[in-house]
């Protein structure tokens with residue numbers, strides 16, 4: 279039988295730096311074994327455990343879209359032992375990976391609907407995956423609105439792509455930073471406030487929210503106030519993880535394990551669970 | 556197949572025959588503590604202890620287990636140390652039930668029951684081929700409360716063969732096909748008589764009636780959900796020192812950590828028992844900890860056992876073995892906790 283503990287071997291193909299302090303780096307990985315590549319099927323919102331022998335494993339959202347062939351993308355914030363070690367990797371190095379894990383954004387339910395994507399900070403990873411996925415079958419969806427906030431202009435990830443998305447007339451991009459700075463001519467203010475200001479029409483719209491806990495906490499009520507029903511709001515949650523498959527017992531909120539019942543939940547599912555954000 | 560009788564004089568023969576096919580575990584003493592140990596002969600078995608200090612979960616889910624070894628060449632899952640499948644002698648009804656519960660977690664995932672990716676190969680390799688000889692309790696302890704959760708001193712759930720100690724003989728009753736196949740192969744048994752069966756019945760009813768009446772638990776899960784935000788958790792957890800003795804001794808607690816041990820490019824990835832009682836269990840890299848308070852962690856332990864697990868699997872994640880009651884250095888008795896919850900609910904919610 280298979281063994282979920284054993285990581286697949288991946289090769290680092292490309293490393294990008296997302297911010298001036300180099301805390302955020304993006305890694306494009308390819309499969310060392312063809313059989314692993316063929317077996318790997320994923321959808322936007324899923325994550326993988328990246329594995330460094332001697333250091334351990336950490337979960338990361340998949341930032342590439344299944345419609346992009348040839349690589350898997352992860353953006354890694356350097357913060358502790360595993361993420362430090364990942365930042366030492368160079369092109370051509372190998373790294374272990376387990377996945378895909380968890381569930382995904384409700385991509386089938388989005389068909390024929392308007393989509394509102396709300397993101398904050400470096401949690402934009404799986405939202406990028408979703409956005410690319412939607413853009414690659416653009417005619418299947420109606421209006422796409424993105425509200426993306428970061429503390430300051432340096433902390434947006436995927437800046438080159440954002441510039442391209444802004445030029446398109448089939449995505450409405452709203453960028454915001456916490457406090458005004460010179461040369462910034464987009465929005466300022468926290469994400470929930472900007473969501474309220476932009477006031478997307480809830481009619482036939484699905485909202486997908488991913489970001490730091492405080493952002494999620496204050497954005498969800500705004501969406502409710504704007505008229506989004508609980509079934510039309512989805513969010514992706516995080517908890518400390520180990521196994522990634524609902525056995526080691528640590529990533530639960532209420533009776534749900536984020537790693538296997540999530541990380542994507544609708545507001546309707548979260549309604550009766552205390553302590554979610 | 557009916558009940559058979561094994562005269563105790565023939566017990567050492569039986570252990571020999573069992574050992575020929577299986578690695579046999581039975582209650583034994585290790586440094587003053589009782590736990591399940593591999594045995595080769597009758598004299599190594601502790602027949603007296605009713606509830607061992609450590610639960611038998613470690614036979615199938617060791618406190619530390621190598622997942623794989625790694626070096627520059629790659630990754631290797633270690634060869635099985637024990638070539639033979641595992642048989643356990645002397646497992647109490649609470650403990651054999653706990654294995655069924657653990658099997659729900661490790662055997663598959665309820666979300667994806669057919670998907671091999673969610674089955675734990677380390678557990679399955681040991682558990683699926685095992686043969687469990689249960690052991691009826693004739694004199695339950697004051698800490699036993701298996702009867703709260705559908706168990707009982709002569710419960711057969713989770714056993715392959717049910718065994719009653721009837722003084723000068725063991726009466727054995729196959730519970731599963733695996734159990735009866737094994738018994739059929741052996742020659743050391745005699746058919747049981749009507750008298751044997753009457754003895755077993757009497758022992759069962761005596762044991763059952765010696766236990767205190769159970770607390771009503773049917774709506775425990777709902778009550779707990781209602782009380783999640785209540786201050787009662789601070790009262791309940793006030794004396795807990797978060798040592799984790801309760802979770803380590805518990806036969807159903809299955810939380811684990813994964814750690815790497817090694818130097819440079821050589822080493823091993825192991826899994827070790829972990830405890831929801833420790834603050835680091837949920838501590839995230841950012842410093843954020845969703846269960847930073849002791850009261851939140853005690854609540855998690857209670858909620859997991861009596862609300863979350865039942866919601867997913869339709870049964871409590873507690874066998875009423877009482878180990879956590881005995882092990883706790885500050886006498887935090889889980890039965891008292893549940894009674895407090897029951898009482899609190901009645902005043903605070905139902906009448907309020």
Ligand SMILES: Cc1cc2nc3c(=O)[nH]c(=O)nc-3n(C[C@H](O)[C@H](O)[C@H](O)COP(=O)(O)OP(=O)(O)OC[C@H]3O[C@@H](n4cnc5c(N)ncnc54)[C@H](O)[C@@H]3O)c2cc1C
Nearest residue numbers: 335336337338339354355358359360361517518519839840
């Ligand atoms: C579903 C999910 C998706 C994520 N996606 C991303 C992403 O795309 N990019 C990114 O930079 N970070 C992401 N994170 C957070 C990331 O997993 C942690 O920052 C990382 O585990 C820290 O590991 P460390 O070893 O460097 O830190 P340490 O503090 O040394 O952590 C030790 C171990 O604890 C666990 N752990 C600690 N913090 C977390 C945490 N917040 N979440 C889960 N496990 C943790 C890990 O097993 C880790 O190896 C995600 C987390 C989850 C749960």
Ligand code: SF4
Nearest residue numbers: 805873874876877879
């Ligand atoms: S919670 Fe206590 S009584 Fe229940 S199974 Fe665990 S150790 Fe036994």
Ligand code: SF4
Nearest residue numbers: 795796798799801883
């Ligand atoms: S054994 Fe007692 S003191 Fe220790 S963590 Fe459990 S309840 Fe708390």
Ligand code: FES
Nearest residue numbers: 520522526527537
């Ligand atoms: S990470 Fe182990 S249960 Fe979710």
